[in-house]
Each structure stands twice: as C-alpha cells, then as structure tokens.
Amino acid sequence: MPTIRENFNSSQLEGSDMTISGTAVLCLEPDGSGGFRIKEFSRRKPAPDEIEVAVAAAAVNPIDVRRAQGYGRKLLSAIGAGKFPLVLGNDFAGHVTSVGSKVTTFNIGDRVYGAKPPSAEGTHASHVLVKAIHALRAPPDRDLESLAALPYSFVTMWLAVRGAGLTRENAAGKNVLMHGAAGGLGTLATRMLSAWGAGVTAIARPSSFDTCRQAGATDLVDCTATPVRSLSRSFDATLNFATWEDDLALIDCLRDGGLGHATTVHPMLNNIDRLGWLRGVLKSISEKRRRQRALPKGVRNYVWTMFKPDTAALVSLAEFVKQGNGSLRIGLRKPLKEAAEAFDHTRKGKPGRAVLLP
Template identity: 70%
Template sequence: MTSGAAALCLGPGGSGGFTVRQFTRRRPAADELEVAVTAASVNPIDVRRSEGYGRRLLSLLGAGRFPLILGNDLAGIVTAVGSRVSTFKTGDRVYGVKPASAEGAHASHVLVKAVHMLAAPGDWDLHALAAIPYSFTTMWLAVRGAGLSRENAVGKNVLVHGAAGALGTLATQMLSSWGARVTAIARKSNSKVCLEVGAAEVVERTDDLFVSLSRSFDATLNFATWEDDLALIGCLRDGALGHATTVHPMLGNFDRLGWLRGMLRTLSQKKDHRRALPKGASNYAWVLFKPDKAALDDLRQFVEHNQVSLPIGLCKPLAAAGLAFDHVRKRQPGRVLLLP
C-alpha cells in the first residue's frame, strides 16, 4: 500500500496544535473498507478533544493520548474492501461514521467498519454528506433516549433547546417529518432558520425563558447547555415520555475528579436530574456518540428523500486544520469540512 496524509493533533501542549504527517496505508481487515476521503467534518467534540477534554474516559478506547487524528464522520470513495465485505466495492461513493479513536477521519485515507458506512445517492454531493452523519447519529440517540420514535412521534409536543445548531436542526427536520410539533429554543436572529426546517414555534432564548414556558411538553431535548437541564425537565407534563441531553458533564467529571470521584459525581447528578422527572415520565438519558445501525438506517432514508441537510460554512485543506478548528471554536455559522 502507498502512503497517506493526516492532520495530526498535537494536543493542548503541542506547538502549533496540528501538523500534517504522512503514514503508511494498511490493508483493511476482513470487515473493513478503506475510503479515500473527499471531506471530513470538524465537530465541536473534535475541538474539545483537541484541548484535552475527555482524555481519561476516552483512554479506555485508545483515543486519549496525543498525538492523534480526530474526526468521526466522512464521505469519500472506496479504495479497498475487506475479504468479508459484500455490500461495497472499489469505486463506490460512501459516507458514514467512525467511533472515537486515535485514527479518526481527518486524513486522506481512512479504515472504517463497512457496517458504519452508507452508499451515497448519486444526486448528493459528497461534501454535503460528510457534514451530517456524526450529528445525525448523536441527535438520533438523544431522540430515542427521550423516548421518541417514528412510531410514537405523531402529535407529540417536543421542546428542542439549541435548535439552531447542527443537532437541533437535524432533530427539528426529523421530528417534524415524523409528525411531531417542535418548539424551538433559539436566538431571535435564528428564528427564521428554525421555522424553515420545520419548527412550529420558536421561543427566544432569554434569561427568563423558562418562566414563560408551561409544563406541556411530551419530550425535551437539550443540545445547548447543561445549566438549563433541570429547567428543561421542568417543562415536561405529567406522563411525558422524557428528556435527553448531549451536553452533560460526564467526561468532564472524570477529567477533573479522577475515576472514583468522577463516577460518584456522575451517578449523583444523574440521580438528582432523574428524580426531577414529572410523574409518569421514565426516560432520562445522557447521550455519548457511538455508531448505531438503526440510526444509520434512518439517516439513509432521510438522505434518500432529501429530508435532512446542514449548511456548509467553511472548507479547508488538512494543512489548515487549525483554522478550521478555530472556526468551530468561535461558533461561526455553518459546518466545517477538512478536504484532503
């Protein structure tokens, strides 16, 4: 095999943050594909990991020691196929996800499990597809964690906090297509965007926001800030489905407090928040990204029916990874892609 190139993250102590390094490409294992990457996303979790966040727990996955290659989703062209893979062949256009590892998607060539990849429809641009899989999977896990599904979503009132971000946008698109009524929490400047992707109502994010919201929601989703989590739970009606958050402190607890104290703190916080659920509500979830077959199956359907999309804000080559990460760090608009 010939060589490839990757944006190697040197970590918070590394001079310059990133360097492009050559590596020797390996043949895929029996259940893997090698994909020549057309584009790979830079997600907020990549920025936080580049600053050392989550190192203690992620070390259990071999993903906590610098230097490492970040990135969890990509789109590209299959260049090699493992011996047990029958779903793809060389030359196929694909998109999908990688679990957290030290060999992520910010590279020219990536080895990935075939079950974590989807065939790209011919009418979709690979850059647009690269922006979606990680965010969709994380969002989908939160939606399911709150007790919502395609089968029970019709007519449900769902409150989405952080509705103008990638997770909130995709949640609004998916839930509205399922027949749910989405109330979006967003800044006033983002109201039009939230309505365009399917929100029935937009509530401006203000200091006294939760005072004005009634306990009338069947499910609440927190994609914004941990500090608002209890207030969101307080918006659930009796007998509601439940609540899920992607902005919980689990990884940070272990980073700050170590294994034992981090575990105790995490268990205590989850218990306190679960106790705040209204009568009859049983679903409460802290969501961490992981590849999920059911999520990818739903993603395939939404892509094929052109029901999900995210705007691209910036594209940069691997050599400019630092600039791409800065764009995300500063919360500039649009998704950010690295182009090998």
C-alpha cells in the first residue's frame, strides 16, 4: 500500500521559506467533462488560527464529482466556493508544515487528518491551509491514506444521525431504517449505531448485503425488489443516504412517537441552482414543510443535513478511529495528475473510495 510522505522529516521544513510553490488539481469548468489541469501556486503563510498541511492523501467524494459538474454553484458562490476554476476536496490527511501564530495544538511534523469546509482552495493539492480546529491528530498506528477517506463522510453521517434525534445515550434498542446503507455514509452510520446498541435495517442491493452485514446491520431490505413505501410503520428513526425520491416513503416508516428522520440527499442546492435564490429557497421551504406535515404523531425531528466541520462530530470521529472502527474501503489511488480517473471512479459508483496521493 503506498504511503507517500510517511517518511516525512520535519527538520526539512522548519524555518524554510514558505513562499515555495505547491501543486493542485484545478477543476476548470462546471460542465461535467472532467476538465482538470495541474496548477502551481505560491503557498501562503497560515493565518493565526490555521495550519498548513502537506497532503499525503485526499478523498474524492461524491460531492466533489457533483461540484465538478456545477452542482451547488449558486449557494456555494456566496461563500466563495462556487467560482470556477477551483480546487475541490474537503478531506485531508498529511503532515503539518507550518503553524499559525495562535495555534497551540499542533507542531510542525505532526500527522493530522480532518475536513475543511467547501472552498475554492480545496484539499486536492500538495499543500492546504486549514483551521487548526478542523484537524485531528492521526493515531501512530493508522496510515494516512485510510484516514483521508473518513472525515467528510463521518461528519456528515454524524450530523444526520443527530439530526434524526439519535444519540449515544438514547440509541440502545432503537430500530433504525437506513436507505443507502452500503455507501460510505451508510457503512459508517451502521457501524456507529450498532456499536451504540441500535438495530439497523439496511436498504441496499443484494450485491451489497455482505457489506451491510459486516458493518452490523441486523435486517436487510432488497431495494430492487421491495419498495420503501411497502415497509412497516415501525421504526424509531429513518436515515436517507440514497435518493430524495424515497424521502416521503421513509418518513412513512416512522412509528408514532418515534425520534425522527434526516436526509443528506435533499434538493436545496439543486433548487437554488435551477430556480435562483428566491424561488429556490421558497421551493425548498415548501418541500420541507410538506414533509414535516407528513411526520407521524409525536415525531419532532426532520432535518436536511448539510456538511460542516462540526467540532463535536470531529471529537466523535477521533474516538471512532481510536476504537478501531474507522475505515472505509479504498478502491482507487491516483496521483494528482490522474485526478480525472479518480473522479470517474467515484462518478460511476465503483466500489471503495478514490483517494488522490499528491
């Protein structure tokens, strides 16, 4: 397994001139044609609360593929993350090469991993500046490559689980129905909820049943043969990591007095892309209200999950990794100059995460 930069020597960088250049994969146009170019850039000094990381590995997640096709452009432009050309990528794992003046938690040479918010200066690069609070110390026994595939997916999954009303304290004995259970978020959610004592009913294709069982699913539903709407109204919580089309049907599977539902596949960004800010937001509010009205009696939680590098979620990720639960299968490893192949792997839904090794 390639573990580039694992032989990193911190003395090589201490006191070195930080204006030397880095390389990054520039995504050229939001046209889905996979137009990428390698660019060189001048590395900046970290702001007081930032660290610079020499990236050893960075995942290509489904969101990167969609952003490369222009998805979310209007909303993300509001935070400077929608204007092309841009560098994609949220996840990073690597070594600290420079530390901002107010950072006390990391030193040059530390092995770190984490996720940064959506930006135009993503992690598909040799070096990236991130806020120190968005980085975690990598355990010495974990390779950086496998850690790079985790943070964005884990944090989003954790926010969804919490959004549906599930916590470590209340999860034991709860029945959770999960759509998209064999994917990255689904695998991590099944592992975490099983460890918390919940029973997970996994909706997936039969070819993915083994993956779901290994993650801890207690029951399996074949999504090619059993429509979600035919399932019983008996679940304490429902999670949608698969498709917006089934969101109402999943809500219908909640029992009266259940905890709630969260979806990561809601149409908000798409609505704003298609209809503009005002009409897109109004349509999203109306779609959300329609589903809130459909919640069974006594169910309070209904959440459209959006990734953000939440501190509590990162703390949970660190524990999850320490307990040895945290890894996702890596399906493809590519250098930056072959980024198009990594994006293609993710776009086609091939097994395992794709990671870029700068």
